Amino acid sequence: VRPSSKFFTPCLTAAHRVSFFRCLGLSHYAFRYFEVSGKHVLSASVFDRSKIEVRLTPSTSEEWLKERNICHLPVITLHHPSGELAHLATQSQRSIWEEVFPPPFSTVIFGLGKSDLRQVEIYPDPAKLPLLALAKALSSLEERMKEAEVGFLWVRNGAVRFPLLFHFVRRKRVRLGSSSFLFDVGEKFDRGEISKENLVEIFGTHALLVCVDISPLRERDPIDAVGDALRGATFLGTDILNPSLLGSTSLPLWTP
């Protein structure tokens, strides 16, 4: 079925966000996550290999500080203003990646450059570098996709596949989503049945297909693997003018 409306992709659901995250293999990134406001620890969890363990300890900011310093995993902490919860404008424009990735990953990695009452701390310092590189690669990919009206991101990781569609008008994101129709398009691409010409035919507009294959990099650190896979992505639809652009766009990342 060829969609006849520009709104051919239903909005991205929470389940889609998690599926996309898992398909990229990022659910294997292990870290401890805290939210702290003044002397209170609002939440504490361990994210490890698709499993999220909710913890009751530590319960105070002093205990949190001690635990942070001896923890063997990267520790990501979201600081709210002391004594209050951070307040975010509902209508504030969020980046594509904030909407695509599930929280807390989205908040921590892609929402840090904004003026916000919250502060994100990544500890220890070396743990920031791969996250920063990943954020840059994603930002570059977004820039590349904006050149077309439709950006179709097709992720392959072993037997798992996930499609995402980005709809831009004059380089501004209008909508993003996923649907079963896009799986068909991706599978056709895998079989070599998609060309530049019928990509336009399928989407009814200038479109760019980006295929990201994580499969060969599965044994590596998940953050590095995704960054490298993005830099080595296959593009169909428009020739890449300068592949080195990938990874060179600076993305503001809050540094404590």
Add this chain to the structure above:
Amino acid sequence: MNNEKTLMAGEPARFAYHFSDEAPSLWSENLAQAYRRGVTVVETRIAWGAHERTRGVRDFSKAPRLRLERFLNLVHETGLALDVTLGFFPSAETFPEWCWELSDKTLLAQTIWEECPSGQSLTSIPSLNDATLKAAYTQFIDEAASLLSLYRYPEGPVRTVKFDLELYENTLSFCDTPDFALSLTQRYETIDQLNVVYGTTFRNFDSLRSKQAIRVLNDKRPWLAAYDYKWGRAEWLARIRREWMARESMIAFETRPILNPLPESRSAWDGPWALAMDQTLVEEHKGTPSLFAPSGLVIGSAVASLRLAEYLRARAQDQAVGFFWLGEKISLPQVPWLVVVSSKYLPRATFLRLKERVEAGGKIFFPFGLPQYDEGLNSFDWSPSSARKLVKTKEQLFFRVKETQGEVWWPSVPPQANDALWEGLEQTLPLLKREESTP
């Protein structure tokens, strides 16, 4: 996406299909597909923001995705019944663009607005206290309801029209409104009575409308302050709902039985034990807890309750143990042992429901001690005629009270709220089971 998931899930009787979110060219095919898969009732919602892009100009017929009457006809032609929701729900199109410019806003947990766990940050939405918003929305539902009334069952597909104030049921700014002082006046009548209960020295009810005052109430009597806040908020919403419903006879009308009556939903939990938690000190939305933070203030007791709730829910899910919120509208699971987690207090209605359960032969274990009911601060004696019995196991001392049929247990020393709490509970329950048959 909801629709796809439902369609692929098997043979559902209900099908959530929000027509303005879908491609109009696919409406007919999607509905037919749903019908073929055994769906009898379609649920849809009418988003104000989608239909009123320009202030005062409502579109139900021009833009293809907003053609309500076409959608209603398609549903009817397909042979499906339709349940419509009007109101305020988490969706980017709930409010028209111009509403975001209104100065009166209300705080809400971001996790409720986004419908996914996104931490404890807050966001704000247009306030229901704003007269401009209320007047504009009234005009909108007037028009929507008049259209829907033409398609009522059996001439049309519309079976029910529900009015949903979902977004405002968890608002955290209620204490900033005049209605908050009004609700406290209703509950305490005089400021002196409030001061006695809270141990405070406020001069009048209006002086309670400040962050500092809210902080004081919550520091002095956290459970009671949360209970008062939520009681007032529920009353305020009920008043608004009544106002709109009185105007729109169409809303929430009762209709005849639908084509195929739906089977009773299965709410019973058939495991050996289940957890139930008092939700007074947490905000609960569709089963997911968030921080109770009136006016955005972080309150220690609310943080502790939220973290306990999140921990217990996660562990219960891992171990396939039922987790339930204690509330007036929620039925208690039918299990041999119910573990009830609460602070020192419980709402009277909840307390009485638990008592009924015990009198009917249920067994309840309160790991954090026997709670008192309501705001009166009176300890409730489960059964004045039978004394509390101290039961000594190898590991711990417990109190036990036998009611007509059932039993109530609580430990002499409550457990520490740390990461070993779950394991402690799992070890305790077999001990209680072993002792329960002891005279």
